[in-house]
Amino acid sequence: MPKQNSPASDEAVEASLYAKHEKIYPREVHGIFATLRWLAVAVLLGGYYLAAWVNWDGRQILLFDLPERKFHILFWTFWPQDFFYLAVMLIIAALSLFFFTALAGRLWCGYACPQTVWTEVFMWFEYKIEGDRPKQMKLDKMPWNAYKIRTKALKHIIWAIFGLWTGFTFVGYFTPIRELWDSVWSFNTGPWETFWIFFYGFATWGNAGFMREQVCMYMCPYARFQSAMYDKDTMVVSYDEARGEPRGSRKRSEDPLEKGLGSCIDCNICVQVCPTGIDIRNGEQYQCIGCAACIDACDDVMDKMGYEKGLIRYTTMNILEGSESSILRPRIIIYATFLLVLTASLLVAIVNRVPLELDVIRDRNELYSETYDGMIENVYTLKLVNKDQTDHDFRITVTGIENFTMTATKDIVHVASGEVVTMAVRLKADPFSLPSRSVPIDFHMQAVDDETLSTIEDAKFLGPFRK
Amino acid sequence: MKEDDNTAEDDNDSESKYDIPLIQRISSILWPSFITAGIANSFFFTFFEPQALLYAAGYSEMSNIAVYSIGFFMFWLLTSSSCVMTSYFMKPCCDVNS
């Protein structure tokens, strides 16, 4: 549980877990990319914390209702049987990742990954409570005194509250959040709900508070393979070596050309702001999450020195090497086309989805039976599923064979919204009108009150073997 | 006991650049198994209804959330044990005798 972790035990745990890890104290940055990232944080986290509370037609617009086994997304309801749609959505997500990586590297990591987004917020609390980078370093070095205990405790309490609220919201996507809220305040959340709130809260606290860049380095599969999706035309955060080197310190008034220096004043600010603690001037590294903090920082330095901005910038390898670079290349066009086609088809499929399902199961015990009047009888079990938002009455009909009679438990079946009704159907046919031993037939399920609401399921009518 | 081996090794050549930090060792067991357990769990319960399973197995009443959670931890136990074994057998053979 997050709250109980006193700062003292943190140190001990950290010392054992992070034996070779040196804590990184990223310096605060301001600038265009920092603003963009904050915008992304506001939209994504705002969306995360608020969307759970938005209702449409009396129910949450985003609810993966595990107890009821239904997924509500906007005004659609998905069922376990709709697994296919989920699979397509996952493919689309993967394709978008390819597309954006080929276009501009780790955009996802720098601006949208939950790890980045939550870390950003946790670091913001840290700055507000412990002060900026030098103050934080000083605080960690000083011996334990009342001030240090107070500051650290305050930070952890705020982190813990934020983490728990995150965990609560998370569980609120799986079980109706308003009911959950009421049960939290009357202290009777179910044991598993409580467990998951704390589990997710704890994970947030650990990942955004401590693990930070180590999650990207050790736990993220994308970080390992993203470079395979790069080419020489991918926009990535890079240091312009040709312009920057040889680096060296100088006074603002001095002319670097006279001193034989490049534009880099070797102030190391780009290293200090880097959340993963690397030096971008050493070239592309897999630890770089593309957050562009070093761009903002270096631009600031360039401004102060009166140099042109962009010593570190988003650019392509081809441009840095002085050759032609084009954004619109086959790879990008192919990804984009696939992405558009898949997304469009998914949307069309969802909009035209018939919210009905009919399952026909043949009687397992006997293939067919002969009745006393010489007719052939087949027995089926029908499962009618109404995935629509309202109740309906359905009529079942059969096509595909001639001269048959149908006996069903009911002529008109009422299926409430979200319900499954099972019924038995007997079909009797004259053996001489059967064209073969196994006749394909179709079961039709038609809503009485809505022309457009119908579905068909095929089955077989079996008869005796005839010479 | 495995942990002890590791620290002993670390003492010998703690500066080796091939040393894997402890946190990486732990995450590489707990994390991939967490993900695969999550995926396995969702697949499993997409096709099997928890209440039907409970009934068939003859267990008493339980909420769906409880069944999902228990199912998840069973899967995690399974997947993480296989991760542990993988990393155990990845230990270079020359280290085994010494």
Ligand code: SF4
């Ligand atoms: S911030 Fe810019 S000028 Fe300063 S060390 Fe980094 S690259 Fe050089």
Ligand code: SF4
């Ligand atoms: S090198 Fe620059 S872009 Fe890469 S992670 Fe560090 S600060 Fe962010």
